[in-house]
Amino acid sequence: MTPLVAPDVAPYDALLLLSFGGPEKPEDVVPFLENVTRGRGIPRERLEEVGEHYFRFGGRSPINDQNRALLAALREDLAGAGVDLPIYWGNRNWDPFLVDTVRQMAADGITRAAVLPTSAYSSYSSCRQYRENLADAVAEVEGAPRLDRLRQYFNHPGFVEPVVDATLASLADLPEDLRDTAVLVFVTHSIPVSMAEQSGPAGNAYVLQHRSVMEEVVERVRQEIGVRPHHDLVYCSRSGAPHIPWLEPDVNDHLEALARRGTRAVVMVPIGFVSDHMEVIFDLDTEAMATATKLGITAVRAGTPGIDPRFVAMVRDLLVERAAVERGEQPHRQSVGSMGPWQDLCAPGCCPNPRGPRPALCGLPE
Numbered sequence: 001m002t003p004l005v006a007p008d009v010a011p012y013d014a015l016l017l018l019s020f021g022g023p024e025k026p027e028d029v030v031p032f033l034e035n036v037t038r039g040r041g042i043p044r045e046r047l048e049e050v051g052e053h054y055f056r057f058g059g060r061s062p063i064n065d066q067n068r069a070l071l072a073a074l075r076e077d078l079a080g081a082g083v084d085l086p087i088y089w090g091n092r093n094w095d096p097f098l099v100d101t102v103r104q105m106a107a108d109g110i111t112r113a114a115v116l117p118t119s120a121y122s123s124y125s126s127c128r129q130y131r132e133n134l135a136d137a138v139a140e141v142e143g144a145p146r147l148d149r150l151r152q153y154f155n156h157p158g159f160v161e162p163v164v165d166a167t168l169a170s171l172a173d174l175p176e177d178l179r180d181t182a183v184l185v186f187v188t189h190s191i192p193v194s195m196a197e198q199s200g201p202a203g204n205a206y207v208l209q210h211r212s213v214m215e216e217v218v219e220r221v222r223q224e225i226g227v228r229p230h231h232d233l234v235y236c237s238r239s240g241a242p243h244i245p246w247l248e249p250d251v252n253d254h255l256e257a258l259a260r261r262g263t264r265a266v267v268m269v270p271i272g273f274v275s276d277h278m279e280v281i282f283d284l285d286t287e288a289m290a291t292a293t294k295l296g297i298t299a300v301r302a303g304t305p306g307i308d309p310r311f312v313a314m315v316r317d318l319l320v321e322r323a324a325v326e327r328g329e330q331p332h333r334q335s336v337g338s339m340g341p342w343q344d345l346c347a348p349g350c351c352p353n354p355r356g357p358r359p360a361l362c363g364l365p366e
Contacts, residue, residue: 006082007320010327014086014105014113015078015319016147017071018098018130021091022054022061022278028094029054035093039355050239053282063277064094066306067118070275073307077316088113092133102137102144110145114319115362118274120154122342123191123199123206127152128351131360138361148326149362150318152342154209155216155335158314159305163213163271164220166302170267171225173300178265183230183258184221185251186214187288188272189279190235193245195354201347207233207247209339213271216337233271236283251284252291259295266292269302274311276304 023032029051030044037047054061067089074087086108090101105113115134119126131149138144153159171179188210199206214233222228234254238246249257251268258266268288270280284301292299305311317334324331325344333341346363357366 004082006084007316008327009083009085009114009319009323011112012085012114012148012319012323012326014088014108014110014145015074015315016101016105016113016115017067017074017087017089017118018115018134018149019067019089019091019118020063020277021094021097022063023094024060024064026055026059029059032094053278056286057278057281061278062281063275064091066275066277069307070118070312073309073312074315077309077312081316083316086110090137092130098133099137099140102141102147105145106141106143112146112148114322115147115149116315116318117149120152120159120274121188121206121209121272122152122154122351124195124351124353125191126189126206127199128346128353128360131346131362132353132358134361135359139359147361148322148344150315150322151333151344152209153314153318154213155337155339155341156314156318157334157336158310158312158317159274160213160216160336161310162305162308163269163302164217166304167217167221167267167269168224170269170300170302171221171229174265174267174298178298179225180227181263182265182267183232183263184218184269185254185258185266186210186217186231186233186269186271187236187251187284188233188270190238190247190250192240192354193247195351196247199351201343201350205351210271212337212339217269217271236288237279251288255288255291255295255297255299259297263297265298267300267302270304273304275306280304 023029030047033047078085088101090098117130134147174182196206197203218231234249234251235247236251268284273280321331335341348364348366
């Protein structure tokens with residue numbers, strides 16, 4: 001038997017999973033929301049109201065458990081490929097906090113780590129804010145390792161293919177007489193319109209990336225079922241002041257519009273999310289499903305990539321790809337759809353902070 005030749009991940013001596021974080025018990029909920037909204041002056045009463053989303057599920061967000069499952073899958077995948085690399089995990093808003101993780105990495109002698117955020121698309125809140133968090137953590141930790149964020153992976157086949165299969169599986173779950181006319185409702189997190197317009201190096205990347213993935217999924221579904229489904233991109237989880245425009249339509253408003261057009265069945269595809277965390281289980285599985293039931297629409301919800309082996313292997317692929325780039329090589333960069341692989345380093349001014357400039361890692365000099 002030919003011995004396994006492990007992929008070369010030098011110069012990296014660690015991988016860091018970077019996520020949003022979430023409460024794990026009821027008494028965590030308001031402190032967690034205070035972390036999320038720090039600096040915005042939101043009253044505690046409003047945070048307690050928002051916290052009801054979490055209290056309905058025992059005060060525990062599923063996101064940390066999902067990250068633990070992803071960590072276990074990543075460790076198994078790397079080991080199976082012969083890659084001996086420690087994997088760390090840090091959050092923006094709850095334990096394990098990013099700065100504590102970076103401090104542990106420094107104590108362990110880590111010198112350079114690749115970083116995978118659990119966010120696939122480009123915008124301030126889904127990209128640059130993570131880069132700012134990395135800069136804050138490195139500034140606070142003496143001897144911190146160099147941190148290189150892996151590229152945005154919205155159109156990597158390891159992300160897209162699980163979405164395609166989940167969509168097909170959900171269509172198959174519908175009654176047979178509804179499948180051919182079911183509408184695919186692709187759902188992502190709403191953000192302020194101004195943030196969306198400034199996303200990416202040339203603007204509007206957030207919406208364009210989602211639309212590119214949506215069209216790729218729809219085309220692959222058509223190839224499988226022989227019918228090109230009607231489809232729309234909609235949004236969930238709007239927050240903030242009512243007078244500030246956010247991306248629309250909201251998923252619930254859109255379901256009402258579909259009902260007026262006589263739609264009988266929908267598949268909700270949470271294209272903006274890598275796992276079934278709170279925006280999925282509350283905004284879609286709870287609120288949007290209740291709206292569909294009220295309207296007489298048969299609705300099913302497609303799964304997210306989660307720990308699908310293709311998504312897990314994608315992380316290894318991105319790690320090996322970026323390591324090769326850092327060694328001066330020109331590796332193959334996988335992508336599907338119309339936009340091509342995203343850049344490794346963010347351009348100056350990409351996804352700017354709406355409250356003013358702040359230091360951020362993993363970009364070209366400003």
